Amino acid sequence: MQLSDRARNIAPFYVMEVAKAAAALGQKVAHTDSPMVFLNIGEPDFTAAPLVQEAAMRAIHDGNTQYTAATGLPMLRERISHWYASRFGIQVAPSRIVVTAGASAALHLACLALFGAGDEVLMPDPSYPCNRQFVTAAEATPVLLATTAAGRFQLTADQVQAAWGPHTRGVVLASPSNPTGTSVSPHELRRIHQVVQSRGGVTLVDEIYLPLSFDAEYGQSALSLDDSIISINSFSKYFNMTGWRLGWMVVPDTLVEVIERLAQNLFICPSTIAQHAALACFEEASLSLYEQRRAEFKARRDYFIPQLNELGLHVPVMPDGAFYAWADCTQACAKLGLKDSWEFAFDIMQRAHVAVTPGRDFGSAQTQQFVRFSTASSMEQLRTAVTRLRAVLL
Numbered sequence: 227m228q229l230s231d232r233a234r235n236i237a238p239f240y241v242m243e244v245a246k247a248a249a250a251l252g253q254k255v256a257h258t259d260s261p262m263v264f265l266n267i268g269e270p271d272f273t274a275a276p277l278v279q280e281a282a283m284r285a286i287h288d289g290n291t292q293y294t295a296a297t298g299l300p301m302l303r304e305r306i307s308h309w310y311a312s313r314f315g316i317q318v319a320p321s322r323i324v325v326t327a328g329a330s331a332a333l334h335l336a337c338l339a340l341f342g343a344g345d346e347v348l349m350p351d352p353s354y355p356c357n358r359q360f361v362t363a364a365e366a367t368p369v370l371l372a373t374t375a376a377g378r379f380q381l382t383a384d385q386v387q388a389a390w391g392p393h394t395r396g397v398v399l400a401s402p403s404n405p406t407g408t409s410v411s412p413h414e415l416r417r418i419h420q421v422v423q424s425r426g427g428v429t430l431v432d433e434i435y436l437p438l439s440f441d442a443e444y445g446q447s448a449l450s451l452d453d454s455i456i457s458i459n460s461f462s463k464y465f466n467m468t469g470w471r472l473g474w475m476v477v478p479d480t481l482v483e484v485i486e487r488l489a490q491n492l493f494i495c496p497s498t499i500a501q502h503a504a505l506a507c508f509e510e511a512s513l514s515l516y517e518q519r520r521a522e523f524k525a526r527r528d529y530f531i532p533q534l535n536e537l538g539l540h541v542p543v544m545p546d547g548a549f550y551a552w553a554d555c556t557q558a559c560a561k562l563g564l565k566d567s568w569e570f571a572f573d574i575m576q577r578a579h580v581a582v583t584p585g586r587d588f589g590s591a592q593t594q595q596f597v598r599f600s601t602a603s604s605m606e607q608l609r610t611a612v613t614r615l616r617a618v619l620l
């Protein structure tokens with residue numbers, strides 16, 4: 227059967243090979259004194275708050291399971307709007323909030339609405355691989371621009387200005403970023419957005435990790451800059467609901483109608499049960515639990531990053547959010563006689579039973595030097611990983 231060009235253009239997820247090998251080895255060593263520590267996982271080790279779980283069960287029990295509006299339950303859009311006011315001090319009208327099946331559906335809808343064949347979209351290298359694929363699925367071309375540690379592994383306005391060509395339609399960035407956990411500075415984002423606006427383009431910021439921000443300097447939503455910015459968000463990470471498939475996007479008033487039309491046709495609506503459950507995310511008890519967990523993620527970062535640096539796995543920029551560390555393994559590769567981060571990932575998986583994600587899928591700029599560690603594992607697991615890595619590397 228002949229595949230579409232669109233399907234052929236979607237790149238494979240190479241890290242799945244590493245993840246599969248880690249899972250297979252993990253099973254073998256599960257009952258030994260050295261079970262696998264999975265630091266390759268990009269999802270919180272916590273589950274939804276108790277009130278959220280109860281609300282989901284209530285929705286099922288009460289039969290609140292019919293389709294909702296394509297843009298989501300009005301009450302949920304209102305609660306998200308209130309949360310922007312209480313958490314970030316910004317006013318976002320509920321009418322601009324569209325609830326989606328995870329950030330993934332929001333990114334898909336935004337790219338389908340805004341980009342098409344022949345268009346180019348600027349993105350940082352390294353960046354979350356799927357964001358490129360949403361652009362590709364819309365038949366546009368992602369243009370990756372190499373970032374530097376000095377620029378927090380984010381785009382700069384000068385780069386955007388220099389790379390903007392006749393077919394460029396916009397910029398897609400994630401702040402904080404996966405795989406680096408670093409955010410674009412508000413000052414630089416303002417400058418980027420000015421360049422984009424002056425060219426009549428679109429600024430789309432994936433803010434799925436923003437609620438897991440540790441640093442007031444970076445913890446502001448791009449929405450505070452301008453209503454024309456598109457912001458993507460999710461219940462997956464901060465609200466610990468990865469498998470529930472719920473997220474949202476905030477779009478300018480002028481885009482709501484087209485996004486709604488696309489969402490109606492492509493998805494009908496996001497999961498009704500997940501939406502009823504998510505209403506309970508904004509109860510005081512849930513929010514305070516999520517804040518405790520955010521503090522735990524910060525404590526893990528504060529422990530783990532200095533340890534990586536001591537091990538010679540240099541983390542050039544301290545992550546200011548999310549649960550990732552982007553570490554340079556050049557020194558470790560030299561010591562162990564390995565070619566690159568891909569080999570390093572397989573090597574430490576075998577020697578130390580620690581699974582990490584090599585840089586390869588995240589782009590091509592220096593990604594053969596870098597690996598991504600996830601700190602979405604307990605402190606105990608992180609300590610175990612450090613002890614084992616020390617035995618191999620020091």
Ligand SMILES: Cc1ncc(COP(=O)(O)O)c(C=O)c1O
Nearest residue numbers: 328329330354400404460462473
């Ligand atoms: C930067 C980024 N954007 C989007 C997503 C997709 O999230 P969701 O589960 O909300 O679809 C992820 C998932 O890891 C991510 O890291």
